[in-house]
Amino acid sequence: MSTDTIPLFPLSHGVFPDGMLQLQIFEVRYLDLIKRCHRDNTPFGVAWIKKGREVQVPGEQPLMYSHGCMAHIREFEQIQPALLRVVCQGGLRFELHDVSPGPYGVWQGHVTYLPQDPVCSLPAEWQLHANRLGQWIASAQQQGLEDKLPLFAPYQLDDCGWLANRLAEVLPLEPEQKQSLLVQADPHQRMASVVELLTQA
Incomplete structure (x- = not known):
């Protein structure tokens, strides 16, 4: 490093x-x-x-x-x-x-x-969260509003690190919560932490 x-x-x-x-x-x-x-x-x-x-x-x-x-x-x-x-x-x-x-x-x-996240496939139990984000993207595309999305293409919905990062950005979390997610080096652990925060919301 x-x-x-x-x-x-x-x-x-x-x-x-x-x-x-x-x-x-x-x-x-x-x-x-x-x-x-x-x-x-x-x-x-x-x-x-x-x-x-x-x-x-x-x-x-x-x-x-x-x-x-x-x-x-x-x-x-x-x-x-x-x-x-x-x-x-x-x-x-x-x-x-x-x-x-x-x-x-x-x-x-x-x-x-710090190193870039390795590409990590999304476990099946978290597919629901990828689907919801994908539906939001698809809805914006259908309405001609894709350029208004706060996201850069390509949309890597099947990648654990990419999905965890996008959810961490759009969720109404406190700065210290977002910082704790940014610190985590393991994309799977970061996604697990995001899911835990979602269940607490």
């Missing part, structure tokens, strides 16, 4: 691998970051905020959870001179070791990249 120092975008809501993250950027420090990432075709790190605020407050450092996910820009639109709209796709997960101030007020994180 390789280590790196990356620019961080702390958010109250994060992203999972292959997930969709839609942002409107207006803070000067992040306008510069996103423009550079778009120009250089490089990702940035999204870290969930454990305590603190998304908007910069002088003298205040947000406390971030231990794990995050890289974000790759897929759509970029300059709505106004100081307002960007971007759609990003989640990449590799990472473990965040420490945080330090960086150029232009952007936090820098020293991270270790």
Whole structure:
């Protein structure tokens, strides 16, 4: 597993691998970051905020959870001179070791990249959850609304890790619950945890 120092975008809501993250950027420090990432075709790190605020407050450092996910820009639109709209796709997960101030007020994180999920077939007892998500996708397609779905194709409904990540994103979970799912390295265990949370809802 390789280590790196990356620019961080702390958010109250994060992203999972292959997930969709839609942002409107207006803070000067992040306008510069996103423009550079778009120009250089490089990702940035999204870290969930454990305590603190998304908007910069002088003298205040947000406390971030231990794990995050890289974000790759897929759509970029300059709505106004100081307002960007971007759609990003989640990449590799990472473990965040420490945080330090960086150029232009952007936090820098020293991270270790975590392996991609192996492709894992979905056990039969969880097929119901794949069917429900598939029905939602099919309904949007039939209504000509597929481009409004907060999902990237291809829809890997038979893959345990992909399904667990998508359900974790759309379910109304607390940040610490989503963080606990992101941390889990085993896709089957992550899916089992999602199913357990579903039964508690």
